[in-house]
Amino acid sequence: MSAQPNEVLQAMFQAAVAAASPARCVPPHLPAPPKGRTVVVGAGKAAAAMAKAVEDHWSGPLSGLVVTRYGHAVPTRCIEVVEAGHPVPDAAGEEAARRILALAGELGPEDLLLCLISGGGSSLLALPAPGISIADKQAVARALLRSGASIDEMNCVRKQLSAIKGGRLAAATRAPVLSLIISDVPGDDPSVIASGPTVPDRTTASDALGILETYRIDPPAAVVRHLTAMRESAVRSDRRAVEAKTILIATPQMALEHAAEVASAAGYAPLILGNAIEGEASQTALVHAGIARQVVEHGQPVTAPCVLLSGGETTVTVRGHGRGGRNAEFLLALAVALDGMPGVHALAGDTDGIDGTEDNAGALLAPDTLVRAAGLGIDAKARLADNDGYGFFQALGDLVVTGPTLTNVNDFRAILIGGGAPRFSGKS
Incomplete structure (x- = not known):
């Protein structure tokens, strides 16, 4: 059957999300039950869905607690699910983290601490160091x-x-620790995903102070006191974290490869540009636009019909008053750079279903996007300067809204280049 470009783009996005579904990626990595207790703890946007996947495939008794973002809970039988604030932490996350740490401390050498970690866990495990408030x-x-x-x-x-x-977290228990991790960070470094609660920390207080200084952030006095004291103290031992076992069960690369399969089935040659692309969303868009233009005008580095795929996590330095979202900002900057180039469509979205703090996963771009915007009296460049990608695509009816996907392998970007109605089987 034939399909329109937007249908192919959305099918690729759905395939990328499905590749990281906890129901799909958790069961193959579950260990045998230990002699003693199994306590499940976790944090992240996928934590509740991961907990359910464990329950559905576990042969022995279970208990535990996971914390996820508001609106991301699913029903579970024996693992408690708590919802908390993200991306800004709150008291619910603080209390959940305190209880998780206590559960870990109860376990002995014959027990198992099974940790379910996914993106968003940094905000959700919000237990401040002594002397610092929430x-x-x-x-x-x-x-x-x-x-x-x-x-x-x-x-x-x-x-x-x-x-x-x-x-x-690993240092707080005497039990063996196994962490099943869905990666949402460029490079898939377990010490960065959810800020590595079970992984040795290679960063220092001096690093943190330098970052705050670089971005001209004036932190509360208690934060300065804590970081200064940490900088002057001895290096913390993390032997238990070194001994903990970690398995990456889903990554951005896996998601992109599943999307590439859908593209191939639809008649588009896939080219994965990278799974760990970082930088300002608007500048990243300029690079992607340059590659797309090279394809259209010179058939390099791949000939059309094709799709350019990338993942990673861009950033947005907020200077305006818009509703933001890094994927919407990427697409708006891409639209401006391509200036209505014929035959080029695109989708950018966050695989967790939430672009920044709004209700959309991302948005869609078509060759006539700027023309339709102008017809509504909308200045694309002005909206970009105001960091209002969300408002721009909302006005056009081109937001991609999925609701929480209950997983997270970071951003997904696809630029579809070609002509004619492609083949499309709808399979992923």
Whole structure:
């Protein structure tokens, strides 16, 4: 059957999300039950769905607690699910993290601490280090989110202000630790995903202070005191974190490969540009636009019909007053750069279903996007300067709204280049 470009784009996005579904990727990695207790703990946007997948495929008794973002819970039988604030932490996340740390401390050598980790866990495991309040962490989180700092930089600061992240969860238990991790970070570094609660921390308080200085963030006094004291103290031992076992069960690369299969079936040659692309969303869009233009005008580095695929996590330094979203900003900048180039369609979306803090996963771009916007009296360049990609695509009816997907392998970008009605089987 034939399909329109937007249908193919959305089928690729759905395939990328499905590749990281906890029901699909958790069961193959579950261990045999231990002699003693199995306690499941976890944090992230996929934590509740991961907990359900464990329950559905576990042969012995289970208990535990996971924390996920508001609106991301699913019914479970024996693992408690708590919802908390993201991307800014709140008191619910603080209390959940405190209880998770206590559960870990109850276990012995014959037990198992099964940790379910996914993107978003940094905000959701919100247990401040001694001397720091949740209000202090909230202030730093808000400033970092607006600064343009990379996810590695943000999570460095988060770890240094935490009593549970940066390997401290693993250090709190005598039981063997197994972490099943869905990666949402460029490079798939387990110490960065959810700020590595069971993974040794290679960052330092000096690193965190340098990041705050680089982005001109003036943190609360308690944060400065804590980081200064940490910088002057001895290096923390994390032997238990070193001994913990970690398995990456879903990654951005896996998601892109599943999307590429859909593209091939639809008659488009897939070209994966990278799974770990970072940088300002608007600047990343300029690079993607340059590659798309090279394909259209010179048939390089691949000939049309084709699709350019990429993943990773861009950032947005907020200077305007718009409703933002890094994927919407990427697409708006791409639209401006392509200036209505014929035959080029695109989709950018966050695989968790939430682009920034709004209700959309992302948006769609077509060759006539700028023309339709102009017809509504909308200035694309002005909206881009105001960081209002969401408002721009909302006005056109081109937002992609999926609701929470209950997983997260970060951003998905696809630029479809070609002519005519492609083949499309609808299979992924």
